[in-house]
Amino acid sequence: MIGFERAGLFVLLILVPPILWWLHRRREIPHHHEVSSLLLWRRVFDDPALSAPRRPRVLPLVLEGLAAAALITAAAGPYLKTPGATGVSVTVLIDRRPGMGATRAGGGVTRLAVAIDRLEAWLAGLPPGTRLRVLTVPPTSGSGSVFSRGDSRLGTWLRAIEPARHPGDFQAAVEGLTAFSGLRMVVTDEKAPTEEEGPSGLFWLSVGEAGENAGIVWARVLPPEDAGPGRRLSVGVLNGGSRPASRRLDIATADRTAALARIRLDPGRVWHRDDLSIPAWAAARPFTIRLISSGAPDQLGADDVVSFRPEPGREIALVSGESVPTEVLAALGALGTDVVQVREANAIGKRPTLYWKTLPPADAAPPFLLVATVGRFGGLRFGPAYRPLDLVPGEGWTEVSGVQPYPRRVVNALEVDIEGATSWVVELYATTSRGARIPLVLRHDPDEVTVLAFDPVRDAPAWPKAESFPALFYRAFGQSGESHSVHGLLSAADTELGKTRSDPAPPPETVPKSGEEERHALHAWVLVLALTALAVIWLLEV
């Protein structure tokens, strides 16, 4: 298919016929010259060859028109569009930092192995002739090599990649991908960045399941009245793996970093501190706390990062790396609530799942729980103790669900009235859109609410018990003194959630498999045509 870069120039074709007619007329009008003598000219035109009748002038006129049209066409920048006949050019960056060595708590394949399997499956669907360049971060032997699709050495090389013992500059490697043309993909256990956070035009193949092996499970800046001079952090870290973990907890602003603590945890243990001092240089600025791998292969997965943004007069615990819940939490925090988001540590591409609020029990008013989560509830069990009760929806609770004005991402919202119980347990049996079951257990004690969220376990029994799988612990302290309506809370959340990215990075299956359309400039050929026409005209004149 032929296209033109400057098709507007074709309007000049309108001028060609009148110009040619003018040139023709000008050529036909004889010019008068006074000469000293016709002596020599008569001898010239005594030559029969020169005295022959004039050949018709139509052909030169046609050729002139053709040459003019060709020149205009050349100026319009013609090109021939062809599909990438040579196949896709793909550049893949594989994350092989220590976190990619994480396995499921029960053992099994590493994230890196899972990623390689998925990558190979995706590559098998690419067209023949695809050229694949594979990079790793940190670099490994052969990083940067180019393979052709179907090259058996590619699979051998991919499967030989091992998780590194030392971290690499992942961010720099991702940004370096923009230097390559064609399809660019990042294979990692980190979640895909938002458009504001990372370079655009990259596809993410993410591995790692929500809630794997935990990491930072809570982090909170304590209210000023609870602390002495300076500000303090409350942080909890869970080792949900089956190996001991040793990590450093750093605090960092844009231009400075310091270590907060050194954490060593046996499997299944939770480390927490409520007295981590926030340095003065970080107290009034946005800062992050980061759980950094020391390089020793543990199973905590990628480095955890929790961001804090100081809000004057209020404390907001941001237990998430996602900007969306950050905004939501900020909005809800503006309402004076203590908000904790169930953070699926090391979650990849997951959406915020839970908001809750408790109201302090007035003397007569019973407390209630608002539980809003992605996915549909398959059941509800409620009781003062942690044991199933045969309750069906509608008994003792009110379901608040719908589309508007509730957050679009929230499928179900439950307003649970807890009558008269000083301690209670609510179990929600939720199902995500992908079918994974997320049991949620809320346990209320007089002074605190504990929210337990469990990993989606595909092969879990119908109603798992809390002890049978890893757990994420979230602890909320204190209660607000205000009451808010369900609708008000959900409306606020809806406003913020409306700003989220609508879709995650498309799965590899949706990646176009054809190569980039190629353009072959044609103006040189058209110019040759024009020059040829002009040359023929000249020869005819001669």
Add this chain to the structure above:
Amino acid sequence: MGRTDQVVVKVFGREEETTVDLLLDHTASMGIGRPRKAETGRQLAAAMGYLALHSRHRLRLGLLDHSAGGTLRGPYVGLESAPMFLGDLERVGGPNGSAAGAGLKAYLNRNRRPGAVVVISDGLEEGDLGEALAHLGGVARDSTLFHLLSPEELDPPQRGRSVLEEVEGRKILSLEIGPSAIARYRAELAEFRAGWERLCHGHGVDYRAVCSGDSLEGIVIGWYQARHAR
């Protein structure tokens, strides 16, 4: 050494009594060209005349066209007559005559044994001029033809459909001039000049092909060097 103590170079022969006749083509065709052939011819005549006067020859000036009848102006003798000569040359009007050949024949009728004769003409006429020049070579002691053409005659600028009008006689020729016609013209021009050269050499006339765009100095020095080389 002549009668004075000055060294005098005789360019037209050793004898002081040699008469040098400058014959300037005064036909209308000499009025064409950039520079005009008539102007260059006049300048050349002035230079040659001055040389003759400096050589203490007797100098006469004549115009070649059918109406001049072979009459001559002068004689001018000695450098003191140079102003008069140049004044007469300047007063020669624009060329508007015809038939330079007839004019040369008339001159030869009046001057049966000319001395040194310098003819300045474009030679663009057939018949009489060639005959007269051949006759001149046979009777003159020393004769030179400066065959003067203009740059436009050497390299015609006309192209395409053209109507050419001859300045003498006002004849018209309509034609289409293209690259092949130009090439043919150049061939005819070369043959035209060669024909004049052959005629001159065949009758003892010194032939000099010059262009009105040439420098006067180059024309005169070239002529002098060629004479000196003989």
